[in-house]
Amino acid sequence: MDTLCQVSCFLTILFLTSKETFAFTCAITNKSEILPEREGSFTTITYLLNATKSSAFSGSTSLLYEVCVNNTLTVQCEFEWTEGYSHPSVEKWGPGDDVVCSYEPRYLDNSMVTWEIKISQLVSRSLSVMQLYLENRTHKTKKIIRRIHIDILYPPQVTSLTVDGQEVNGTHLINDSQKVNISCSFDKGNPPVAFSLVDNNGMELVRGSGPLTYSLLVDCEDDWPTVRCEGNGSEQNRSVSFHVTCPPKFSENSIKIVDFLELGNITLQVKAYTKEVDNCLLTPVPLEDNITITVSCKLTGHPPNLALSFSISRRINCIQGIWMLTLLNKRGSVTTMLNFTEESRSLITESKHPAQTPVKEILIGGTCGAVLIVVIAIIGIRAIKKVNENKRGKF
Numbered sequence: 001m002d003t004l005c006q007v008s009c010f011l012t013i014l015f016l017t018s019k020e021t022f023a024f025t026c027a028i029t030n031k032s033e034i035l036p037e038r039e040g041s042f043t044t045i046t047y048l049l050n051a052t053k054s055s056a057f058s059g060s061t062s063l064l065y066e067v068c069v070n071n072t073l074t075v076q077c078e079f080e081w082t083e084g085y086s087h088p089s090v091e092k093w094g095p096g097d098d099v100v101c102s103y104e105p106r107y108l109d110n111s112m113v114t115w116e117i118k119i120s121q122l123v124s125r126s127l128s129v130m131q132l133y134l135e136n137r138t139h140k141t142k143k144i145i146r147r148i149h150i151d152i153l154y155p156p157q158v159t160s161l162t163v164d165g166q167e168v169n170g171t172h173l174i175n176d177s178q179k180v181n182i183s184c185s186f187d188k189g190n191p192p193v194a195f196s197l198v199d200n201n202g203m204e205l206v207r208g209s210g211p212l213t214y215s216l217l218v219d220c221e222d223d224w225p226t227v228r229c230e231g232n233g234s235e236q237n238r239s240v241s242f243h244v245t246c247p248p249k250f251s252e253n254s255i256k257i258v259d260f261l262e263l264g265n266i267t268l269q270v271k272a273y274t275k276e277v278d279n280c281l282l283t284p285v286p287l288e289d290n291i292t293i294t295v296s297c298k299l300t301g302h303p304p305n306l307a308l309s310f311s312i313s314r315r316i317n318c319i320q321g322i323w324m325l326t327l328l329n330k331r332g333s334v335t336t337m338l339n340f341t342e343e344s345r346s347l348i349t350e351s352k353h354p355a356q357t358p359v360k361e362i363l364i365g366g367t368c369g370a371v372l373i374v375v376i377a378i379i380g381i382r383a384i385k386k387v388n389e390n391k392r393g394k395f
Helices: 002-024 342-350 356-394
Strands: 034-038 042-052 061-069 072-081 089-092 099-107 112-122 127-136 141-153 157-163 170-174 178-187 195-198 204-208 212-218 226-231 238-244 256-258 266-271 279-284 297-302 305-310 321-329 332-340
Touching: 042 127, 042 141, 061 099, 061 112, 072 099, 072 112, 089 099, 112 127, 157 226, 157 238, 170 178, 178 195, 178 226, 178 238, 195 212, 204 212, 212 226, 266 332
Parallel strands: 034 141, 170 238, 256 332
Antiparallel strands: 042 112, 061 072, 061 127, 072 089, 099 112, 127 141, 157 178, 178 212, 195 204, 195 226, 226 238, 266 305, 279 321, 297 305, 321 332
């Protein structure tokens, strides 16, 4: 019983395989010649046909070129020899520029000639068989002289990437703690390759030769993932980055020390799903006299990694010590601490008295000049002494 079942299964598989081959090759199963060709290229086949100069064939004879495209056999061109004529006539049946048919005579001697038949064919994925055959209409005979099965080579590519059934490419907004289902469909190519879903770090989430699916859940506190569907040698991979609709978050938790040079352009790194800002507020710590300063700030960059920038007028002398910065958007707010040091305040004060700098420069310049005069005087005295000593030595 088991043996009978095994035989039955084998025959069923064999029948299905044969049926699939039969269906896409116009019922032509004899694969005497297989030619691998890349999709989109032109392939050229030739055939040498010998004949006499006086008469190529007896009666009306044609050499026909036909192809199997989308499981349908069609004649693309015909080379016809008529009795009494040594040269054939060429008639092209195929539409467009997918096929180019030509011939060239090669004279071997005074009585024999060889015709070089040349066919150039555009390779498409629907092409499966190319064949040449001789047909004699007078004697009603047909002879296949060359048959080629085409093995189309084409690269793999992703055809669809969806999140919860919605086509995506780039970014996708989700809510906090929302579970999503990612699906990827692809063409495996020829030769076929396997595809994978991988995360930001290149870690493989799932792999297979058929459609891939994967589920994930993202919280506001997580690293927001990017999932990529890719295959080895694929000419088109696709990815989706998830942005979670959360309140903004400052990238650093430590207190930022702000000095004088930064007051005109203070920059902080922020994680947020949008560049929209509702408000930016500065309040002293501890809170004194309900002081709150509204500052104009903006977010730049590409979500989720953004840069928050704002400036503080140097005329505001009350800014010193620890202050709390509050950033608000539609989903909530986040705070961070800024330390405006006493050095910043003293620099602001010094900047109001620029006239002191030239005085210091004059004093330094005068001192350097006096030192230079003293050095020159010492050198001169030593030179005079040396001259006097030389004069005494002569006497």
